[in-house]
Amino acid sequence: MTLSSDGQTAAAADIDVIVIGAGFGGLTATYRMRERGLDVLSFERGLDVGGTWYWNRYPGARTDSEGSFYRLNLFDDIVEPFSFKEKFPAQPEVLAYLGRVADELDLRKHYRFGVSVDAVVYDESTGRWQVRTDDGQDYTAKYVVSAVGIQSEPLVPDLPGQENFGGRIYHTAKWPADPVDLDGCRIAVIGTGSSGIQIIPQAADVASKLYVLQRTPTYSVPMVNKELTEEEQRELIESLPEIRKAVRDHPFSMPYSFSGRSALDVTDEERDAIYGEGWAKGGFRFMIESFDDIGTTKEANDTVSEWLRAKIHSIVEDPITAAKLTPNYPYTVKRPPSGVEFFESFNKDHVELIALRESPLVSFSEKGLVLEDRELEVDVVILATGFDFVTGSLYKLNVQGRDGLPLSERWADGLSNYLSVTLHGFPNFFVLGGPLYPGGNWPTVAEEVSTYIANVIAEGEKRSAQVIETKAEVEEAWVAHVNELASQSLMAQYGKDANAYGLGANIEGKLQSVFFYLGGAQVLFDQFDHEAASGYPGFEMS
Structure with missing residues (x-):
């Protein structure tokens, strides 16, 4: 990977990993990939880091999780921990925190800001992903990590006049x-x-x-x-x-x-x-x-x-x-x-x-x-009409997997993936904050998931694998477990009455399905550890 004099990545570069997003998830994923010795190019449609905290600047915006745990462990391990001045930090303070993360970990040099990703297409002939951005540039990468966020595609009512x-x-x-x-x-x-x-x-x-x-x-x-x-x-x-x-x-x-x-x-x-x-x-x-x-x-x-x-x-x-x-x-x-x-x-x-x-x-x-x-x-x-939860921002990437299958068609009849991060038929493509993710405190979830993704990729690189792909039968078994838990939930039974975005019920015509993994975040994290200890049996690394 080459960098221009202003720190922006040259357009013609062939990259190991492309990361999309610069919120908690994107910053962590960018750091973890670099930590594993991979060349990383990251895109962010905003003009700076922050993700949802860059865009949601409205009066009164603040976290609903306490600042004592609305933070990244990896950052606290590397530099002096950041002290929030309020119990529930307001938007400017969270944005300042993420800015400090980017500065202290030297992450901005990996980013092209003010750039949106328009298409992510898997090329079976080369085993690489073709990524096109809204400025007309094309990139190729072995791996793509989507960290576009769970609530980043605003829902705008279609009102005439x-x-x-x-x-x-x-x-x-x-x-x-x-x-x-x-x-x-x-x-x-x-x-x-x-x-x-x-x-x-x-x-x-x-x-x-x-x-x-x-x-x-x-x-x-x-x-x-x-x-x-x-x-x-x-x-x-x-x-x-x-x-x-x-x-x-x-x-x-x-x-x-x-x-x-x-x-x-x-x-x-x-x-x-x-x-x-x-x-x-x-x-x-x-x-x-x-x-x-x-x-x-x-x-x-x-x-x-x-x-x-x-x-x-x-x-x-x-x-x-x-x-x-x-x-x-x-x-x-x-x-x-x-x-x-x-x-x-x-x-x-x-x-x-x-x-x-x-x-x-x-x-x-x-x-x-x-x-x-x-x-x-x-x-x-x-x-204040909310978001097209989870899938809205993912579908805007226009992801196409093997045989040209669009991600939107893959999920048209039901949400499916393995451990919320990978899908059969979409090799070397990872989602941070996709459907069936655990609905816990987001910085913690983002950090655990991005670390797991980096570990999976590192294992594939260690084995000199060109393709890392979830096994179809493993994904099916996991989804059956997820759906069994969801079917017993109050959200599945009453979410439509509440127009719950976690059921997709806030948008007419959207797939009605529980978008969360309800088994508990710690259960998913333990499964990550079990996968690693067992040699990642849920994946084909060929």
Whole structure:
């Protein structure tokens, strides 16, 4: 591989590994491949590193995992650990962290920024991948690692009349880098998912009028964020070895302990007290530390769902608005978000909730938004409409495997891969954050998966293999295991009612399937270790 004088990779180079993406996964994969002695060329459509944290700059954007474990172990091992200043770091701090990772590990030299990948095609005659970018350049590589992210393809509603709107339109996942002035504006926010829950309180603080357009109500618990003192930051850094072990061995890659109790084995008074304690702690602690069966047993889940519904009604003063904000599906069917003063925002006189199932959105107009029964005159429309989860960004790569089979056709009738990272018929192609991945704390998952991919490739190189490919029967057996777990989940049973993106139900016409591996992140990581110890029996290395 050759580099030009400005550090960008020469277009004609024939590369060992091409990595796509510069978030947690892409940076880690780029480092691990270089660590294995391979020439690496990486692409990123943004102008710098950061992945989702580069694009999601909207007011209120922050992690819903604590900064004590929303981090990369490999970085902490190499340089002085990064100290987050808040319990739940905000977007600028996470972006700064990833920038420091790139700087300290000297990763930017491998990247071509501002470049998107348009096609990834396997050439059977050469056994190499042909990669075309949007600037018209062609590359060849022995291996391709997709790290485009699980939530990186924004879902933009197809509403007519956008070109006629005289105001401003923003999507939370495409927020401008320059400051956006919303003070005194009439604002409409479409969506009450994770990003909506974060931006709505921010908009309510500055808007002269705020309309919140909601398709599906969402459960939300408090984030209970705070600034960390220097002493607290120092104590967290000293605790990183213990936190790391707890995260590695946890189903959600979080250092929280399960309670060891059932919601059905205590009195109503005891149960209410435990939920109250969980609410006060906030974040994922509410779900994980309250009771062990609220995410798996409908009868136990009913207790937490009813408790949360009552909580919404106790916070929101107007009973009609509270009823519209109250979900009728089980808690945990959707990934549970957390926020700051979300429900409280609807107690402000200038904030109005509009249920789109009662008053559907028809189009844009010159003055704002047209509903079936009225027109909303606004200056700014904010699309907090989420993402085409997992497959959206992967399909945009236009990946074609053996016999020219498109990845989109491979998954048209059902999701399938081995250990979430490889597919039969797509030799030397690896996916970091693909379907059936464990839905745990993303930096941990990204690091474990990218390390595993690097180890598989290193083993193939050691054997002088030209092709590394998952065995069809091994993939089938793994998918049968994954689907058996998914079929028993509350998400499979109730996800459609909730328009859950984890089921593909948030997009009309998308494959309806549980997109997660529900066996636990630590089980997948243990399988990685078992594969390595057994000589990678799930692969043909020829």
